[in-house]
Amino acid sequence: EVQLLESGGALVQPGGSLRLSCAASGFSFGNYPMNWVRQAPGKGLEWVAIISGNGGTAFYADSVKGRFTISRDNSKDTVYLQMNSLRAGDTGIYYCAKVTTTMSTPLDPWGQGTLVTVSS
Amino acid sequence: SYVLTQPPSVSVAPGKTATITCGGDNIGSRSVHWYQQKPGQAPVLVISYDNDRPSGLPGRFSGSNSGDTASLTISRVEAGDEADYYCQVWYSGSVVFGTGTKVTVL
Numbered sequence: 001e002v003q004l005l006e007s008g009g010a011l012v013q014p015g016g017s018l019r020l021s022c023a024a025s026g027f028s029f030g031n032y033p034m035n036w037v038r039q040a041p042g043k044g045l046e047w048v049a050i051i052s053g054n055g056g057t058a059f060y061a062d063s064v065k066g067r068f069t070i071s072r073d074n075s076k077d078t079v080y081l082q083m084n085s086l087r088a089g090d091t092g093i094y095y096c097a098k099v100t101t102t103m104s105t106p107l108d109p110w111g112q113g114t115l116v117t118v119s120s
Numbered sequence: 121s122y123v124l125t126q127p128p129s130v131s132v133a134p135g136k137t138a139t140i141t142c143g144g145d146n147i148g149s150r151s152v153h154w155y156q157q158k159p160g161q162a163p164v165l166v167i168s169y170d171n172d173r174p175s176g177l178p179g180r181f182s183g184s185n186s187g188d189t190a191s192l193t194i195s196r197v198e199a200g201d202e203a204d205y206y207c208q209v210w211y212s213g214s215v216v217f218g219t220g221t222k223v224t225v226l
Contacts, residue, residue: 035215037163045155045163045217046217047216047217050215062121095162105210106165106208107155107215108164108168108174109165110162110163110164112161
């Protein structure tokens with residue numbers, strides 16, 4: 001069974017940094033691109049970033065480009081999201097999600113999410 | 121950027137049919153995927169590639185996609201179908217989600 005477990009969410013001050021982790025199990029991790037998707041309180045889904053299976057290619061939403069970095073360690077079956085220069089608008093639940101095959105394919109499954117709160 | 125527009129809400133009586141639309145420029149030329157999100161839970165894929173159902177998903181869920189509109193149809197609606205639903209496409213190196221539709225079962 002595929003499992004994704006996010007961690008690292010916390011309360012952080014504006015301008016601060018945070019690193020999220022997503023530990024994967026139940027599949028050949030290095031063969032699959034991985035996504036981060038976030039959801040502000042009471043709002044819809046917003047895609048954040050995607051990284052290829054070997055980590056060589058990554059794409060970002062315009063709203064986080066230059067502030068967030070997605071990376072992965074295939075020896076640890078873990079994908080990360082380094083978040084810098086955090087703003088109040090970055091508050092929300094952050095989900096990691098596996099793609100079904102390649103980058104352009106559906107997101108399935110999703111982890112349960114980790115909460116990031118940016119506030120002073 | 122590519123915008124996907126969904127109605128904010130759809131209300132339906134039990135046993136009836138709910139249709140959720142997803143509008144986008146020439147969306148019929150793209151593969152559309154749909155996710156269901158119940159309160160306090162992570163999203164779950166319910167339809168992929170316009171009209172493919174994951175194994176185990178009830179046949180009451182179906183999709184279509186043509187022109188500028190994709191649709192998710194839920195037949196014989198049950199109380200357990202009450203949730204938020206999001207469409208999604210891949211566009212120019214990014215994942216794009218629709219604005220989301222809250223389905224309320226009356």
